Amino acid sequence: MAVIAQKCPHIKVTVVDMNAKLIAAWNTNSLPIYEPKLDEVVFEARGRNLFFSTDIDANLIAADIIFVCVNTPTKTHGIGAGSASNIKNVEACARNIARVCTTPKIIVEKSTVPVKTGEAIARIVASCGNGVAHSVLNNPEFLAEGTAIDDLWAPSRVLIGGSNDAAVEKLVSVYANWVPRERIITTNLWSSELSKLVANAVLAQRISSINSISALCEATHADVDEVARAVGMDYRIGKYFLKSSVGFGGSCFKKDILNLVYLCQSYGLHEVAEYWNQVVKINDYQMKRFANNMIKNMFNTITGKKICLLGFAFKKDTGDVRETAAAYVAKYLLEERASIAVYDAKVSADSMFEELKYTNGVDETTIPELKKLITISNTDVYAAATGAHALAVMTEWDEFKTLDYERIFGLMVKPAFIFDGRNILDHAKLRKIGFEVHAIGKVFEA
Numbered sequence: 001m002a003v004i005a006q007k008c009p010h011i012k013v014t015v016v017d018m019n020a021k022l023i024a025a026w027n028t029n030s031l032p033i034y035e036p037k038l039d040e041v042v043f044e045a046r047g048r049n050l051f052f053s054t055d056i057d058a059n060l061i062a063a064d065i066i067f068v069c070v071n072t073p074t075k076t077h078g079i080g081a082g083s084a085s086n087i088k089n090v091e092a093c094a095r096n097i098a099r100v101c102t103t104p105k106i107i108v109e110k111s112t113v114p115v116k117t118g119e120a121i122a123r124i125v126a127s128c129g130n131g132v133a134h135s136v137l138n139n140p141e142f143l144a145e146g147t148a149i150d151d152l153w154a155p156s157r158v159l160i161g162g163s164n165d166a167a168v169e170k171l172v173s174v175y176a177n178w179v180p181r182e183r184i185i186t187t188n189l190w191s192s193e194l195s196k197l198v199a200n201a202v203l204a205q206r207i208s209s210i211n212s213i214s215a216l217c218e219a220t221h222a223d224v225d226e227v228a229r230a231v232g233m234d235y236r237i238g239k240y241f242l243k244s245s246v247g248f249g250g251s252c253f254k255k256d257i258l259n260l261v262y263l264c265q266s267y268g269l270h271e272v273a274e275y276w277n278q279v280v281k282i283n284d285y286q287m288k289r290f291a292n293n294m295i296k297n298m299f300n301t302i303t304g305k306k307i308c309l310l311g312f313a314f315k316k317d318t319g320d321v322r323e324t325a326a327a328y329v330a331k332y333l334l335e336e337r338a339s340i341a342v343y344d345a346k347v348s349a350d351s352m353f354e355e356l357k358y359t360n361g362v363d364e365t366t367i368p369e370l371k372k373l374i375t376i377s378n379t380d381v382y383a384a385a386t387g388a389h390a391l392a393v394m395t396e397w398d399e400f401k402t403l404d405y406e407r408i409f410g411l412m413v414k415p416a417f418i419f420d421g422r423n424i425l426d427h428a429k430l431r432k433i434g435f436e437v438h439a440i441g442k443v444f445e446a
């Protein structure tokens, strides 16, 4: 919405949320999320044609186009628990619009939703409204956190699904202020909803494919980076998303694949469901394999040993920790009662503990001494490494490539282990310093 406001000064954009604390933060100089270049975009447009408000009803009434961008998490209870998306927030928005709006609105599903949600929204606004004919479009968001602003400034494509031509054209005309027309594609509503799920499933599948091969590389003296390079140079395959790692995270990949899996199951397509479910299973396997490798190589015990995790965010250039591989690995290490010092410049202690609890069920009821066993620093990586038996790279932050590893080696217990979960460090140089280095998809060299 901030980028729409920046690129279309003639359009008034108001962001509303029921979370008053968030809206208050969006109106300060300290924005509630870290995303490169977001500050400059918000500061340019805010107060001019970009506003943040908690007055949901008044702003719905005033709007011509309403983007529904609420969260659609995986259901934790009831039918489809563990795989279906919960669209209760989307439905609440539809009911709110129906209740207060007396002029026709273009309602845009921006949230990632199960196929046919558009139909549900259309029925709700038709049956609970004031007799007004609203139109429903789907306009999935393809941005990636960490590169969101660049992705929005120059999107690979903008997808708009819907059957009301006038409404579709109106939304096309918003994006056409900065996106070339040939990159704005229009489809029917269901294709658009499904395309978002499939895009994320295919991206995640590429990561799981190369991660499955990383295990084979470790067993066969092949090198996963060499294999990925050789495979990716085939123009039919391409080089993107073939970087092996400890596993993918983020709020969308797992949720959207499970959403697709549930959709297939509900149409009785069990083989198709199981095909896509494997992408998630391989990811779980990769995270567990990484933690098991750490334990095995550190003489089969890490109880009482200090381990320094470099990074906690699910990827670099974001403070987002939802579904981060770091939390899964931390859980496995905590189960062994290791002591963990996390260093991540952009992750708060609150969000780390929230994620450990929400996704991994780790809190002080499951591990009473949790707050003593795991700590996080935003400022001092060297203190985090002091007295550690091992470093484990969880996030591919650029700063980890240029740390003073001679100094870190001096601060650590020997043998000093490094487990590079992102394959970003100079392993030969680290071995020369004296570290025992283990990497993903590479044969161990003493």
Ligand SMILES: NC(=O)c1ccc[n+]([C@@H]2O[C@H](COP(=O)([O-])OP(=O)(O)OC[C@H]3O[C@@H](n4cnc5c(N)ncnc54)[C@H](O)[C@@H]3O)[C@@H](O)[C@H]2O)c1
Pocket: 016, 017, 018, 019, 022, 056, 069, 070, 071, 072, 089, 092, 093, 110, 111, 112, 113, 141, 142, 143, 144, 145, 251, 252
């Ligand atoms: N995060 C991403 O990179 C990304 C990318 C593409 C698509 N998406 C999709 O976008 C949607 C939102 O994702 P997110 O990461 O921004 O989620 P989020 O949880 O960070 O934000 C959702 C916001 O919606 C608000 N909200 C919920 N119900 C509401 C209601 N009834 N009225 C008013 N406000 C309400 C919440 O308070 C919250 O601030 C999801 O469907 C997600 O799959 C996210």
